[in-house]
Amino acid sequence: MPTLPPPLPQQRRDAAAAAGVRVRRSVVTDLDALVALELRSFDGDRLSRAQYRRHLDSDSALVLVASANHHLLLGSAVLFFRKGSGIARLYSLATAPEARGQGVGTALLAAVVDAARRRGSRALKLEVRTDNAAAIRLYERHGFRRSGRYAHYYEDGADAWRYEQTLG
Numbered sequence: 131m132p133t134l135p136p137p138l139p140q141q142r143r144d145a146a147a148a149a150g151v152r153v154r155r156s157v158v159t160d161l162d163a164l165v166a167l168e169l170r171s172f173d174g175d176r177l178s179r180a181q182y183r184r185h186l187d188s189d190s191a192l193v194l195v196a197s198a199n200h201h202l203l204l205g206s207a208v209l210f211f212r213k214g215s216g217i218a219r220l221y222s223l224a225t226a227p228e229a230r231g232q233g234v235g236t237a238l239l240a241a242v243v244d245a246a247r248r249r250g251s252r253a254l255k256l257e258v259r260t261d262n263a264a265a266i267r268l269y270e271r272h273g274f275r276r277s278g279r280y281a282h283y284y285e286d287g288a289d290a291w292r293y294e295q296t297l298g
Contacts, residue, residue, distance in 0.1 A: 151204065151234055153241040156193040158186055163203040164195070171224035174285050177208065194241050196225075196234045204229040207238040211249055218246035220256040223265070235268050243272070247297050254297055257283060257290040269293050 156164065161182060168176045177185075185191040185208055196205040208222040220242055225234045246254045257280065258265045270276075274293040283290035 150198045151196050151232070151237040152198070153194055153196050153237050156186060156195045156206065158183075160193075160195055160203065161186070164193070164206055167203050167206055167224055167226055170226055177222060191221075192245055194238060194245070196238050204232075205234040205238050207242050209242050209245060211246075211251065216250065216252040218249065218251035218254045220254060223256075230264070235265075236272070239268065239272055243295070243297065251297055253294055255292065255294045257292055259284060260289045260291055266291065 161179065164177075164182050165179045168182075182193065185193050190211050190213065192209045192211070194207045194209070195203050197203050203226070205225040206222070207220065207224075210219045210221050212219075220239075223235060223238055223242070225238075243254060254274075255277075256269065256274070258269060260279070270293075272295070274295045276291050277294045278292035280290045280292060282288075
């Protein structure tokens, strides 16, 4: 089982604290809240309860959660690592609708980047819907660069942009 990520760098910790956001590794007792957050955050392409359960127990996945207290999840992130690869993949980043614009995505993204670096990844990749302007702004603001486009990537036929960040 992967170890808990160390604390965020001071600047990111300060920003997250100002927003009242704490990021930690998810545990099995978060499962109901993760599924509920997934349902509230996405209209389609959702992770199932079984998928979350599998990722929580996987050495090749890291599930992080953001909360303002220990009971209310404001966001989550799922990060994948492939054995023998220096590329990590941010598979999902969800922010509760009522928490958007409050630093939750920023805190989760900072924790994801830190975790990928600690695992020795040299790059972090992700896909995002071409119509998700808020997520695109978040990724670009944090140093991700557009590297491609996938036609009909999502289950509803929407296209995706591919983004990448070199980790140094």
